[in-house]
Amino acid sequence: MKNMTENTIKITVTVNGQPHRLEVDAHETLLExxxxxxxxxxxxxxxxxxxxxxxxxxxxxxAVNSCIILAAEADGGEVLTIEGLAEEGKPGALQQAFLDKGxxxxxxxxxxxxxxAHYLLENNPHPTEEEIREGLSGxxxxxxxxxxxxxxxxxxxxxxxxxEK
Amino acid sequence: xxxxxxxxxxxxxxxxxxxLGTQVYVADVKLPxxxxxxxxxxxxxxxxxxxxxxxxxxKVEGVRAVLTAEDLPKPVPRFGPAYQDRPLLAVGTTQxxxxxxxxxxxxSEHAAAVGASxxxxxxxxxxxxxxxxxALDPAAELVQDPExxxxxxxxxxxxxxxxxxxxxxxxxxRAEEVIxxxxxxxxxxxxxxxxxxxxxxxxxDGITVYSAIQIPYGLQRTIAAVLNLPLSRVRIIxxxxxxxxxxxxxxxxxxxxxxxxxxLGRPLRLELTLEESFQAVRRASAEVRVRSGFRSDGTxxxxxxxxxYLIGAYAxxxxxxxxxxxxxxxxxxxxxxxRIVARAIFSHTTPSTAFRGFGAPQENWAVESQLDAIALxxxxxxxxxxxxxxxxxxxxxxxxxxxxxxxWAEALRRAAEAVGWGTPLPKxxxxxxxxxxxxxxxxxxxxxxxxxxxxxxxTVYSGTSxxxxxxxxxxxxxxxxxxxxxxxxxxxxxxDTGAVPFDLQTSASRSTVVMGSAIVKxxxxxxxxxxxLAAECYGVRAEAIQVSPGAVHLPEGDRSxxxxxxxxxGRVKGEVxxxxxxxxEYLKGHPLGGQPAFYEVVAVGAEVEVDRETGxxxxxxxxxxxxxxxxxxxxxxxxxxxxxxxQALGHSLMEHYVMDSSGRVLNLGALDYRIPTxxxxxxxxxxxxxxxxxxxGPYGAKGVAEGGILATAPAIGGAVEEAIGVRIRDLPxxxxxxxxxxxxxxxxx
Numbered sequence: 001m002k003n004m005t006e007n008t009i010k011i012t013v014t015v016n017g018q019p020h021r022l023e024v025d026a027h028e029t030l031l032e033x034x035x036x037x038x039x040x041x042x043x044x045x046x047x048x049x050x051x052x053x054x055x056x057x058x059x060x061x062x063a064v065n066s067c068i069i070l071a072a073e074a075d076g077g078e079v080l081t082i083e084g085l086a087e088e089g090k091p092g093a094l095q096q097a098f099l100d101k102g103x104x105x106x107x108x109x110x111x112x113x114x115x116x117a118h119y120l121l122e123n124n125p126h127p128t129e130e131e132i133r134e135g136l137s138g139x140x141x142x143x144x145x146x147x148x149x150x151x152x153x154x155x156x157x158x159x160x161x162x163x164e165k
Numbered sequence: 166x167x168x169x170x171x172x173x174x175x176x177x178x179x180x181x182x183x184x185l186g187t188q189v190y191v192a193d194v195k196l197p198x199x200x201x202x203x204x205x206x207x208x209x210x211x212x213x214x215x216x217x218x219x220x221x222x223x224k225v226e227g228v229r230a231v232l233t234a235e236d237l238p239k240p241v242p243r244f245g246p247a248y249q250d251r252p253l254l255a256v257g258t259t260q261x262x263x264x265x266x267x268x269x270x271x272x273s274e275h276a277a278a279v280g281a282s283x284x285x286x287x288x289x290x291x292x293x294x295x296x297x298x299x300a301l302d303p304a305a306e307l308v309q310d311p312e313x314x315x316x317x318x319x320x321x322x323x324x325x326x327x328x329x330x331x332x333x334x335x336x337x338x339r340a341e342e343v344i345x346x347x348x349x350x351x352x353x354x355x356x357x358x359x360x361x362x363x364x365x366x367x368x369x370d371g372i373t374v375y376s377a378i379q380i381p382y383g384l385q386r387t388i389a390a391v392l393n394l395p396l397s398r399v400r401i402i403x404x405x406x407x408x409x410x411x412x413x414x415x416x417x418x419x420x421x422x423x424x425x426x427x428x429l430g431r432p433l434r435l436e437l438t439l440e441e442s443f444q445a446v447r448r449a450s451a452e453v454r455v456r457s458g459f460r461s462d463g464t465x466x467x468x469x470x471x472x473x474y475l476i477g478a479y480a481x482x483x484x485x486x487x488x489x490x491x492x493x494x495x496x497x498x499x500x501x502x503x504r505i506v507a508r509a510i511f512s513h514t515t516p517s518t519a520f521r522g523f524g525a526p527q528e529n530w531a532v533e534s535q536l537d538a539i540a541l542x543x544x545x546x547x548x549x550x551x552x553x554x555x556x557x558x559x560x561x562x563x564x565x566x567x568x569x570x571x572x573w574a575e576a577l578r579r580a581a582e583a584v585g586w587g588t589p590l591p592k593x594x595x596x597x598x599x600x601x602x603x604x605x606x607x608x609x610x611x612x613x614x615x616x617x618x619x620x621x622x623x624t625v626y627s628g629t630s631x632x633x634x635x636x637x638x639x640x641x642x643x644x645x646x647x648x649x650x651x652x653x654x655x656x657x658x659x660x661d662t663g664a665v666p667f668d669l670q671t672s673a674s675r676s677t678v679v680m681g682s683a684i685v686k687x688x689x690x691x692x693x694x695x696x697x698l699a700a701e702c703y704g705v706r707a708e709a710i711q712v713s714p715g716a717v718h719l720p721e722g723d724r725s726x727x728x729x730x731x732x733x734x735g736r737v738k739g740e741v742x743x744x745x746x747x748x749x750e751y752l753k754g755h756p757l758g759g760q761p762a763f764y765e766v767v768a769v770g771a772e773v774e775v776d777r778e779t780g781x782x783x784x785x786x787x788x789x790x791x792x793x794x795x796x797x798x799x800x801x802x803x804x805x806x807x808x809x810x811x812q813a814l815g816h817s818l819m820e821h822y823v824m825d826s827s828g829r830v831l832n833l834g835a836l837d838y839r840i841p842t843x844x845x846x847x848x849x850x851x852x853x854x855x856x857x858x859x860x861x862g863p864y865g866a867k868g869v870a871e872g873g874i875l876a877t878a879p880a881i882g883g884a885v886e887e888a889i890g891v892r893i894r895d896l897p898x899x900x901x902x903x904x905x906x907x908x909x910x911x912x913x914x
Contacts, residue, residue, distance in 0.1 A: 027275065041193035042186020044407070046358050047439045054358055082186030095184035099176045102800045105808060106633030107183030108359040108407025114184060133843040140835065142358050142408050143633045144804060145811030146843045147850045163221035 008112035011075035015040065016084030024071040028065075028099070031055045033071035034081060042082035042111045051138030056119075057081050063119035065138075084112035085118060094118055094156040103152035105143030113139045117153045128155055170645045170863050174800030176650055178637040179405065181861045191377045192362040199228055199364070199432035202422065203277035203827055204441065205284045210828035211513040214286060214569055217267055221283040227276030230429055231284060233267045237424070240717075242391045243313070246383065246415045251479040251516070252314045253391070253421040258291070261515050262476035262829055263444025265418075270425060270433055291712040293513040294323065295828035297452055297473045300510045301449045302803050308478055308511035308873050311312025325509040328488045330756055332564045333467070333502030340466035344538055348531035349895040350878075351821035352450040352475070353802045354518055356840055358913065359407025360442040360874035364434045364702035365426035371398025373663075374423050377406035379414045379630045380670040381662050391420040392427065403660035410470025410812070411519030412446035414672055415482055440833040447822065449474040449483055449509070449517035449524065453494075453531035458502075459539055463550040467502035468495045472528065475508045483508050486517070489604060490524025492757055497602040497766050498531050498554040499562050514546050519672060521809060522874045525603040526816065530896060533599040533879030538892065547598055547883060548581050555600075558859070566760050570867075571792035573600065576768040576855050583769030583788040583851050590887075594774045594785070597792035597883025601875025605868055606675040607759030610665035613680060615644065615687040617733065617741040621727040622654040623838060624781040625684060629659055633808075634870045635801040636676045642797055643681055643863055647688035648726070649715025666744075674765055674868025677797065679747050682862045686745025688761045694741050695729060702733040763860050766792045767872035769810065771847075775888040780904030782818055782885055784847040787877065791852070792865035794860025802869050803852035809849070809873025815840045817878040819834040 007026040012019065024033055034040045034057065035107060043066060046054035050068035057066045060078040087115065091099065094117055104110050113136065118133035120127060120131050127135065132153045133146075170846040182188040219231035234241050235253045241248040242255050255266045267284050271277035294300045294308055304517055311320045319326060333711040371394050381401040388399045406413050418435055426433040437445065456469040472491050476483035491507030532668045540550040546720040555577065556562040556569040577600060581587075584596055614626040623644055627637045628838040645652045668680065692712040700707040701722075709717040716725050724732070730741070738825035752759040770788040775781070789806040796802040819839045823831045832838045859864025878896055885890045 011252060025275070028868065035193075040186075041189070044190075044359070045192065045436075046360060049834060049836055052358065054438075057908060064907035084184050089185075091181065091184050098184050099180045100172070102804050103633070104177055104179070104180045104183050104406040106357070106359070107180070107188050108190065108357070110183050111186045132229060136843045138842075140840060140842065142410070142840065143354055143808045143811065145807035145809075145841075146802065146815075146846050147807055150843065 009072045011072055013074045013077055013079060013081045014099070016081060026072065027132050028071045029067055030059070030069040030071050030074050031066040034066060034079070040081050040083050044111060053116060054109050054112040055059065056115040056139065058115060058119055063116050082115060085114065093159050096119065096155040097152040097159065101152035101155055103144060103149040109139060109141040112150060113141060121157055125160060129154065130149055170642050170652065171406050171797055173881050174797065174798050175638065175642065177635060178641045178657065179631065182629050188776045189404055190359055190407050191364070191375050192359070194364055194375050194404065195367050196364060196432040196434070196805060200270045200272065200429065201274040201277045202433050202435040203269045203281040205267035205269065205281045205286070206263050206411070207263050207286060207288055209290045210262040211291045212288040213291055214255065214257060214259065214266055214288050216287040218285040219267065221285065222269055224278040225280040225283060225728070228280040229272065231267055231280065232425060242420065243430030244391055244416060244420050245480055245482050246482045247480040248315065253424060261513055263441060263515060268421060268425060269876045270429060271901060283427055284825055293828040295512055295514055295824055297475050297510055300512050302347050308513060312913040323511045325476060325511055326363065326484050327506065328491060329506050330492050331504040331789070334720070335467045335469045335502045335504040338458065338467050338502040339401040341458060341460045342542065343458045344542060345454065345456040346533055346538060346894060348453045348455065350451045350527040350530050351816065351896055352447050353816045353820045354443050354447045354822070354838070355410040355412030357408030357410060357412060360439050361417060361437040361445060362435065363422050364432060365419070365423040366432040367427050367430055372427060373400040373402060373424050374419050374586065375402045375404070376401050376419050377409070377413055379406065379409050379592070379632060379672060381630070381660060381669060382628060382667055384416050384419055385422055385662050387416045387691055388423050389622065392423060393558040400663040403471050405660065406630060406632040409630070410521045411523065413518045416671065417445050418847045441834060443833045443838065444515050446518050447515045448520035449476050449486060451527035452891045455527065455533055455535045457539060461543060463539065463545050464679060465498060465500045465554050466534070468500050469504045470494045470532065470617065472507040474507065474509050475512050475514070477512060477514045479516040481516040481518045483517045484519055486519060486524040486739070489757060490528050491601055492684050493525070494528040494532060496529065496762065497562070497569070498601050499560065511753065520548045521812060522603060522871050523673065525601065525875050526813065526878060529599070529601045529875050530878045534878060534894065536702055537883045537886065544653055548577060551577055551600060565755060570764055570857060570859055571766055572857060573766050573792060576790045576792050579853050580770040580788050580790040583853060584772055584786055585806055586770065593777065593888060594772060595887025596770065596772045597749040597880040597887065598770045599876035599883065600769065601872065603765040603871055603875055604751060604757065605763040605765055607681060607761055608751050609675060609679040609747065610669040610761070611669065611680040611683040611686045612668065612746045613683040615647065615691055615743040617682065617691050617726065617743070619728070619730050619738055620649060623648060623650055624658060626657050626658045626665040627684065628665045629680045630671040632671070633658060634805060635798065636680070638801060639677050639681060639797050643684050644688060647685055647714060648691065649713070653897055659716065675902060677860030678762055678860065681866065682747040683745045685863050686747065687743040688899035690745055691743035693740050694743065695726065697731045699724065699729055702729065708840060732895035743793060757788055763784035763867040765868055765872050767876055769876040769880040771877070771884045771902060773881060773884040775885055775903060777889065778901035778908065780901065782898060784814065784881065786849045786851070787847040788851040788853065789873045791869055791872045792855045792867070793869045794862065795856055795858045795865040796854045797864065797866055799854060802854055805870045806852040806873040807850050810877045811841050811846055811869060813874040814845065817881045819845065819899060820898050
């Protein structure tokens with residue numbers, strides 16, 4: 001039988017602004033590529049079926065569940081992960097808002113949650129509370145009860161609004 | 166004056182790496198030359214294994230080993246926190262869905278998975294026991310081999326154990342009214358967002374095991390016993406768990422992994438899927454019958470409570486869950502006559518284990534719902550009946566235990582006020598209110614080491630596990646207060662038995678109280694030593710020296726800690742090492758082996774709206790009032806309240822395992838097992854802290870991490886009843902149940 005691991009595909013992918021040429025397995029998910037090949041372990045694996053949002057990254061401007069996308073599908077694409085949000089090693093405004101508002105407990109859902117919130121704010125800089133709840137409804141958190149996460153996104157949006165003035 | 170650090174909501178210590186994505190969880194640990202493991206299990210609960218053919222699996226490229234119980238020492242090693250009943254791999258039969266029959270070790274996760282899919286198991290599915298009624302049927306098969314159990318009256322039954330508690334005389338006391346009802350609490354699962362991952366690595370000294378375990382020293386004892394190694398040769402590295410909720414208290418597959426890693430001489434990693442994690446841990450379901458006697462003015466005369474908990478195929482910690490929760494089942498009330506009978510009943514299901522609330526949510530659901538039923542029968546207000554029976558602070562309400570340690574009536578009044586009790590409600594809405602009580606830790610042993618470095622910064626070593634509750638933050642605040650050192654100069658080291666001193670466990674909302682006290686004592690030790698060092702260094706009598714946070718006060722003037730360390734240690738340098746401990750000893754003769762260090766008490770208010778067409782419940786407002794003693798970090802306390810309450814919202818409205826007739830769980834995983842999302846949570850959540858500095862912890866703190874989960878279900882249940890006029894006694898209150906209740910009533914009506 002042909003060894004599955006010999007079934008590989010060459011791809012070019014830009015992750016957090018860094019181009020990579022990789023030879024990935026045909027069955028390899030984008031999540032596995034990010035975590036195992038690039039050692040960017042900030043992106044988390046939980047459900048493995050696109051339901052919990054822990055593995056959320058931005059692929060070509062869209063928030064996606066990286067556990068249900070094959071690495072090969074990202075060929076030629078641009079990926080943004082949680083590690084790409086920091087500004088010179090310091091937390092960006094959204095990340096800081098999560099800290100200040102108490103939106104982080106165990107932290108395992110946090111990277112995915114922040115990426116989903118980042119996507120939301122990129123596309124809707126001044127969301128209503130309802131829109132925030134809708135935008136984050138695909139990301140499960142078992143620690144916080146979400147209230148402080150919603151507050152953090154509101155605070156980040158407000159801070160960005162202030163900065164625009 | 167500077168704002169005090171105690172009572173201030175500083176940001177989470179350890180929060181930064183969590184928002185940057187640089188926090189290292191156990192799944193992020195990679196070891197050189199490691200193998201990957203995959204478990205083989207059957208698509209059924211209870212089966213007789215006739216044979217296992219691993220030959221095809223061994224042919225898969227990259228597979229290095231496939232082991233079954235046949236390859237393990239005989240008898241196959243067993244382990245468990247109560248007694249040693251759980252085998253490393255299934256022996257002869259599988260006892261629950263997900264119990265592994267083999268394990269594959271391979272060079273990659275993929276090869277391990279392919280290998281596992283090629284293991285051929287010849288098995289015969291057997292009838293499974295999956296309910297209390299099935300287990301208690303006199304003709305029922307015994308789930309557990311009696312040989313594994315200690316001698317006792319239940320050895321040859323499916324009852325793991327039975328507890329009888331109480332006081333007064335339920336049978337001969339006189340009540341004007343009596344009601345009796347049955348309540349059901351479902352099987353739910355912890356669903357930490359971090360699924361289980363374990364690694365084991367043979368080392369020069371013995372073995373190192375990586376697990377996001379809440380009790381590193383408990384895992385160390387288990388591994389040492391299974392491998393027959395001294396404790397010193399077993400090192401547990403426990404990265405901060407990505408959520409635990411009790412599910413990560415006790416060992417699961419670490420002993421198996423450790424055995425095989427040693428056997429193969431290579432590091433081995435096992436990552437469970439979420440579905441496998443659902444099959445590893447869950448909460449015990451409970452059927453609770455409550456017979457209550459009371460006077461027409463609402464005074465409780467007796468509570469007669471019988472609770473049958475359905476535990477799994479192995480004991481895990483379920484016996485302690487059942488006994489500790491049922492002991493306080495009568496709740497935070499003055500009840501002169503109480504009889505409690507509680508049973509832990511084996512079944513062919515996932516072993517039930519600790520889950521936030523530790524059995525108390527099951528009892529609280531029943532007893533608080535019953536108080537509503539009494540109020541309804543008497544035409545009394547639901548607040549009034551509770552106020553009537555709540556003890557005053559300092560009043561004994563359980564004869565063998567400490568008196569009420571807080572102003573619980575105040576908590577109830579504040580919850581009522583915050584939820585708008587008594588104000589008009591729009592149509593379709595209802596309000597509910599409930600109290601919750603859980604016994605705090607009864608025994609404890611926490612040790613802490615605090616090192617004051619030459620530059621005045623501090624490293625503290627603590628065996629507590631920070632699983633999101635914020636232990637690092639609280640400990641940092643305590644040290645900052647005690648030693649006058651800024652929080653950003655304090656590092657809390659946890660999760661490595663090779664570095665931190667012994668801690669009994671992270672459980673029962675104990676760490677602020679118990680480990681916090683140990684840390685205060687370690688700081689006191691440092692201050693004592695600094696006094697002696699100052700006496701030596703400056704030639705002053707020790708009695709003439711005072712030490713306050715950050716400075717020593719000499720007759721001739723003050724020296725900062727930094728100056729003293731420099732003056733005393735000079736070129737040769739050095740540091741000051743403080744040691745502290747806090748213990749609650751085992752109390753022989755007490756039903757729980759010790760009085761609770763504190764009571765975790767809450768009042769919860771809820772306002773809901775029920776859609777009569779669909780049966781769906783929306784929660785408008787949820788209020789949690791905790792009697793917390795002292796909120797060292799108020800934001801963190803609110804975070805615990807909110808998180809616990811929303812976890813409870815899950816078992817109140819949506820969460821439960823759905824099983825087929827042979828016990829297969831049909832809703833494993835995030836797609837089919839619904840937990841609350843941003844769209845399910847209340848429009849408004851309110852967290853209120855009653856602070857009277859009356860707890861046993863530093864600054865009068867009590868534990869706070871479980872309160873919110875204790876009374877949310879009965880508060881919501883009461884609110885739903887007010888909204889629709891029907892009481893539903895089985896959780897969760899799904900749209901189907903509510904719709905059926907409404908329509909059954911219509912037919913009757």
